[in-house]
Amino acid sequence: MQSDTLTQAEADALFRLDKVPTSPAAHQFPDLGGRIEVPLASRDQREFFSLDINRKRIALTTGYQTRGRKVVVLARLDFAAPHRNPDGTEVGVPHLHLYREGYGDKWAVEVPPGMLSQPEDAWQSLHDFMAYCGVVESPNIVRGLFS
Secondary structure (H helix, E strand, C coil), X not given: CCCCCCCHHHHHHHHHCCEEECCXXXXXXXXXXXXXXXXXXXXCCCCEEEEEEEEECCCCEXXXXXXXXXXXXXXXXXXXXXXXXXCCCEECCCEEEECECCCECCCEEXXXXXXXXXXXXXXXXXXXXXXXXXECCCCCEECCCCC
8 A cells, every 4th residue: 555655755765856758648738727637757667756737717826746656745836825834934926835754745935046937927837847846858748729
């Protein structure tokens, strides 16, 4: 049975792995309200990941996350609303959730300077996020007319 918790060292190692698409299949970049999952793997195919692209209708925002071992969120980029961490500190928009042992993805930090080259551009933010998460070969994500 797979666990949904990792040690910090395990999570950090998974995060650092180079990630590549598992197939050349095309994925349609979702319009507002849509969501897709893009399967990724380590180069040696021993670890599998998911790149989730969720464009929430209500908040009119985009969120991206990478998951390892099917259920563990390693990183999530949020544009929706400020986030309150378990210690009560608040982080603005956008912010970045990174796996923290004992808390999963419940902690957020400010987006590191330079991580997002154009935060107002959802398409460019996706590519910046993939680069930050070690996606070294871009999956075939097709940009739609309204995305």
